[in-house]
Amino acid sequence: QMQLTESGGGLVQAGGSLRLSCTASRRVFSTYAVGWFRQAPGNDREFVAAISWSGGTTDYADSVKGRFTIDRDNANYTVWMQMDNLKPEDTADYYCAADPDRAYGTTSDQHDYDYWGRGTQVIVSS
Numbered sequence: 001q002m003q004l005t006e007s008g009g010g011l012v013q014a015g016g017s018l019r020l021s022c023t024a025s026r027r028v029f030s031t032y033a034v035g036w037f038r039q040a041p042g043n044d045r046e047f048v049a050a051i052s053w054s055g056g057t058t059d060y061a062d063s064v065k066g067r068f069t070i071d072r073d074n075a076n077y078t079v080w081m082q083m084d085n086l087k088p089e090d091t092a093d094y095y096c097a098a099d100p101d102r103a104y105g106t107t108s109d110q111h112d113y114d115y116w117g118r119g120t121q122v123i124v125s126s
Contacts, residue, residue, distance in 0.1 A: 002026045002115050004096050009120030016086050016124070022079045022096030022117060030074035033102040036081050037110055038092035038122075048094070049081055050106035059106045064090075086124045093119040 008020040022034065035050035049070040050059045058070050067086075072079040079096060097113035107113075 002029060002098065004029075004098060004115055004117035006094060006096050006117045006120040009094060009122045011123045011125065012086055014086060014088055014124055014126050017082070017084045018086065018122060020081045020083065020094055020096075020120060020122075022081075024077040024098065027077060028100075029077045029098060032098040032100050032115075033106050034070075034072065034079045035097050035099065035106065035108070035110075035113055036070065036079075036094060037097060038090075038094045039119075040089075040092040043092075045095070045110060047108040047110065050108060051079060052104065052106050053102070057105050059108060061108070083122070086122075088124045088126045091122060091124050093121050095119045 003025040005023050031053050033052050036048040037045050038048050039045040051070045055072050069082040096117045098115040099113045
């Protein structure tokens with residue numbers, strides 16, 4: 001079983017930045033596509049960003065395009081998400097997830113992801 005651990009959340013003012021990290025417990029993580037999802041209080045969990053196992057393909061929700069950047073370091077089993085120009089509506093718990101079955105590309109469907117972290121909280125004040 002693989003464990004994913006998110007970190008980097010916190011409280012930030014609108015317009016500020018945070019960098020979330022997702023670190024895996026097993027080397028095989030480097031062969032998995034990875035996604036970030038978020039869930040705000042009272043809302044369903046939603047797709048934020050994803051990256052292919054090679055890092056060559058990325059995808060973003062329209063709401064974060066141009067503000068968030070996803071990247072990965074396979075040598076260190078880590079995926080990051082740089083979040084700039086944060087808005088109060090970005091407030092949520094953020095989760096990383098790994099998809100072991102995708103040889104190419106990414107997916108925004110949370111049902112395709114088999115492994116999930118416990119989340120890290122992001123609060124953006126206005």
